[in-house]
Amino acid sequence: MRFEYVEPRTVGEAVSFLSAYDGKAKIIAGGTDLINLIQSKSIRPDYVVDIACIPGLDYVKYDGKGDLFIGVLTTIRTLEVSAEVKKRHPVIAQAARRLGSVAIRNVGTIGGNLCHASPAAETAPSLIALGARVKIVGPMEERTLALEDFFIGPGQTVLRRGEMMVEIQVPAMQPHTKGVYLKHSIRGPADLAIVGVAAVATCDPERCEEVRIALGAVAPTPIRARNAEEALEGKQIDGRLIETAARAASDQSRPITDLRASAGYRKEMVKVFTRSAIREIFG
Numbered sequence: 100m101r102f103e104y105v106e107p108r109t110v111g112e113a114v115s116f117l118s119a120y121d122g123k124a125k126i127i128a129g130g131t132d133l134i135n136l137i138q139s140k141s142i143r144p145d146y147v148v149d150i151a152c153i154p155g156l157d158y159v160k161y162d163g164k165g166d167l168f169i170g171v172l173t174t175i176r177t178l179e180v181s182a183e184v185k186k187r188h189p190v191i192a193q194a195a196r197r198l199g200s201v202a203i204r205n206v207g208t209i210g211g212n213l214c215h216a217s218p219a220a221e222t223a224p225s226l227i228a229l230g231a232r233v234k235i236v237g238p239m240e241e242r243t244l245a246l247e248d249f250f251i252g253p254g255q256t257v258l259r260r261g262e263m264m265v266e267i268q269v270p271a272m273q274p275h276t277k278g279v280y281l282k283h284s285i286r287g288p289a290d291l292a293i294v295g296v297a298a299v300a301t302c303d304p305e306r307c308e309e310v311r312i313a314l315g316a317v318a319p320t321p322i323r324a325r326n327a328e329e330a331l332e333g334k335q336i337d338g339r340l341i342e343t344a345a346r347a348a349s350d351q352s353r354p355i356t357d358l359r360a361s362a363g364y365r366k367e368m369v370k371v372f373t374r375s376a377i378r379e380i381f382g
């Protein structure tokens with residue numbers, strides 16, 4: 100397969116090239132997903148635009164309020180080992196540690212993981228549960244939107260002609276907030292998730308004030324389990340409530356049968372892993 104390799108030096112250069120060659124040009128970051136797509140002939144781009152040549156897109160920064168800003172070229176490994184992320188947004192580091200092997204995490208980027216838009220994208224559930232937003236730059240304008248609104252279907256996002264993602268913005272975790280990400284896969288982290296569950300909850304000793312639960316690999320896109328959240332919010336958590344929430348999450352999932360697991364098994368595992376995630380948070 101032949102394609103031309105393009106090395107933009109700025110985001111502006113990249114987006115004007117992408118918009119001029121819409122449909123014919125593909126971004127490459129770490130290449131761990133894109134090269135597979137090219138080799139399997141799932142896509143045949145005429146141009147491959149290497150955004151890794153653009154300086155300044157690889158950072159993990161906290162502001163004074165504790166909000167987190169992640170450049171799209173940040174590797175999964177950086178998020179896994181960052182002392183600051185482990186301390187202030189541990190659920191992100193936890194999800195990063197569950198993605199593939201160290202070799203893949205050293206090369207694969209957060210932007211690539213999200214923009215590839217696999218329903219099983221490892222970093223999506225924890226970021227959605229944290230209320231993350233993504234910053235997108237196009238030839239005409241810049242916009243930010245909630246990550247949960249970014250995905251449209253398997254491999255499909257709201258990115259328009261010429262646009263690229265540049266940053267992920269994550270609100271600070273409030274006091275008394277805990278998060279957990281659980282992945283179920285056949286061969287450990289090196290394998291794609293059969294089910295991924297992230298839960299982030301703010302609780303006082305008496306009751307659950309706010310909770311967000313996000314599921315991966317069990318619908319065409321990563322999704323919020325809103326019915327499960329509603330079952331828990333404002334309530335004193337007990338075993339019965341946890342069971343109701345776990346069942347609600349399972350009911351909301353829309354998995355498919357594929358080579359990793361049947362739809363029925365996935366639905367059952369959503370229940371099991373949602374139950375475990377809530378138990379882990381509420382002790």
Ligand SMILES: Cc1cc2nc3c(=O)[nH]c(=O)nc-3n(C[C@H](O)[C@H](O)[C@H](O)COP(=O)(O)OP(=O)(O)OC[C@H]3O[C@@H](n4cnc5c(N)ncnc54)[C@H](O)[C@@H]3O)c2cc1C
Nearest residue numbers: 126128129130131132133199207208210211212214221264
């Ligand atoms: C052996 C192996 C194991 C893996 N295991 C897992 C796993 O357990 N969990 C998991 O979630 N993933 C897994 N992956 C998939 C992959 O490693 C990750 O999704 C990785 O984070 C992709 O990042 P990348 O930089 O390599 O993306 P690339 O391959 O460079 O790009 C991926 C896609 O995103 C687009 N893109 C990249 N950056 C941008 C941007 N800034 N703006 C717009 N579009 C962009 C590209 O055009 C391409 O379509 C695995 C892959 C392999 C090969």
